[in-house]
Amino acid sequence: MTTVLILNGPNLNLLGTRRPEVYGTATLADVERLCQREAREAGLEPVFRQSNHEGQLVDWIQEAGIQAAAGDCLGAVFNPGAFTHTSVALHDAIEGVRLPVIEVHISNVLGREEFRHHSWISPVARGTIIGLGIHGYPLCIRALTMTARA
Numbered sequence: 045m046t047t048v049l050i051l052n053g054p055n056l057n058l059l060g061t062r063r064p065e066v067y068g069t070a071t072l073a074d075v076e077r078l079c080q081r082e083a084r085e086a087g088l089e090p091v092f093r094q095s096n097h098e099g100q101l102v103d104w105i106q107e108a109g110i111q112a113a114a115g116d117c118l119g120a121v122f123n124p125g126a127f128t129h130t131s132v133a134l135h136d137a138i139e140g141v142r143l144p145v146i147e148v149h150i151s152n153v154l155g156r157e158e159f160r161h162h163s164w165i166s167p168v169a170r171g172t173i174i175g176l177g178i179h180g181y182p183l184c185i186r187a188l189t190m191t192a193r194a
C-alpha cells in the first residue's frame with residue numbers, strides 16, 4: 045500500500061499542554077487519529093514520525109524521498125515547528141530528494157510574531173495550510189491525493 049508520511053518537528057510532542065490558547069488542547073495522538081481516518085479513506089497507509097532533532101527529520105525526509113521516487117510513498121505532511129523559520133537543512137533535504145510536501149501549521153503563523161512570518165520550507169513545498177488547528181493535517185493528506193502527479 046502506498047504510504048503517506050506525517051512528519052512533526054520539535055515540541056509538537058507537547059501538543060495538548062503547550063500554549064493551549066495558541067495550539068488548542070488536542071494532542072498528537074488526536075492528530076494521528078484524524079490522519080488515520082483520512083488516509084484510510086484515500087487508500088493510503090499513514091506513517092507517523094515526530095522528532096525534536098533536525099538531523100533526524102532530514103534523514104526521514106531523505107528516506108521518504110527515495111520511497112516517493114520508487115512510487116511507494118505519495119509524499120509528506122510536514123509541520124517543521126520552529127525549524128520552519130531557521131532550517132536551510134530541511135529546505136535542502138526536501139529539494140534534494142524532490143519529496144512532495146504539504147507544509148502545515150496549527151496556528152496562523154502570519155498573524156503571530158514577525159520571526160514566524162518567514163518559512164524556509166514554503167519555497168520547496170507543494171503547498172501550505174496554516175491556521176486551521178489540527179484539521180489542517182487531514183486537509184494536507186487530501187491535498188496530496190488531489191495533486192498527485194503520475
Ligand code: DQA
Nearest residue numbers: 055123125126149150151160
Ligand atoms: C507551528 C508554528 C511555529 O512557529 C512554532 O514554532 C511551532 C508550531 C504551528 O504548528 O503552528 O512549533 O509550526
